[in-house]
Amino acid sequence: MAEPEVVVSEGEPAGDEEMGEAEGVETVTETAAADDVPTGMEDIEPVVPERTTFLDYLRSPIIELVLGSGAEATTLNAHQALLTQSPFFADACAQFTESAQARRIELPNDDLTACASVLEYLYKADYFPTLSGSQTMEYDPTVPSPDNEGVALLRHARVYTLAQRFGLPALAGLAHKKIHLTQSTAKGEIAYARFVYKETSPDDENIRKPVAAFWATRSHVLRHEAEQEFKRMCLEFPQFGFDVLSLVLDQQEKRSVRQEAQSSGTASGRKRQRVSGI
Structure with a gap:
């Protein structure tokens, strides 16, 4: 008697194949689930801050800075994104609306x-005359020789005071360094000292103390080159005379x-003179 023939249709999967597919689905699901499990490494990747390019600065609105007043007024233009590095200008620019047609800041009393x-x-992280080395500056043909009016010193002193006012400490430090690299005469130094004691805060020892120290160590210069100017300076600014003294x-x-x-x-201090009883 012939055994019955079992025919398996090609369109029906065998039992082992069904199990294999099921296991594959479970494996993929487990792998996906494992990928979602926190590993504690998520916060290790550094957050890279967005870099502001020079092009971003140039795309910002133009601000008009009006120096002086009346017929003597002069307008300077600058990009807002560069100006707002200064807290002073950042506060001023914050007053402008998005639809403002004219963005103008008045500076009637500034140089x-x-x-x-x-x-x-x-714009450049330096100003003329720029540093050409750690202890040298480029030549400035506009400074007279000899500089009895203190032209070069006063130029940097004015930048220093504006940097302090505008909240730019790095610029103030740069101007202060250039002051110490500037050569002048006794009369030029007096003109510079007059500006410092007139325009800077009494608490600003960073710029005032070197001025007093300069004259305290140069008494021979005072007698021979600028005695009258020094006298007028002491009478005009008694604090200067006191600091030097x-x-x-x-x-x-x-x-x-x-x-x-x-x-x-011995290294002892001053001795009291003995008074004789005779």
Whole structure:
């Protein structure tokens, strides 16, 4: 008797194939689930800040800075995104509306050349005369020789005071460095000292103290080159005279202590003179 023939249709999957497919689906599902499990490494990737390019600065609105007043007024133009590096200008620009046609900031009492130097710094990170090395500056043909009016010193001093006012400490530091790299005469130094004691805060020892120290260590210059100018300066700004005198007395006291220590062979301070009873 012939055995019955079993025929398997090609369109019907065998049992093993169904199990294999089921296992494959489960494996993919488990892998996907494993990928969703927190590993604690998510926060390790650094957050890269968005970089502001120079093109972004140039695309910002133009701000008009009006220096002086009346017929003497001069208008300087600058991009808002560069100006707002200064807290002073950032506050001023915050007052403008998006639909404002004219964006204008009035600076009637500020020096034109100094403001131009501030803008040059905002665009180039330096201003003329620029540093050509750590201790040298490029040649400035506009400065007379000898510079008895203190033209070069006053140029940097004005930039310094504006940088302080506009909230740009890096620019103030740069201007202060250029002041110390500038050569001048005794009369030019007096003109610079007059500006410093007139325009800067009494608490700003960063710029005032070097001025007093300069004159405290150069008494021979005062007698021979700028005695009358120094006298007028002391009468006009008594604080300047007091600061210089204080430093001179401090130097004399230190010299006296050293001399007494050398003569007595000790490092003790000043001795009280013994009063004779006779």
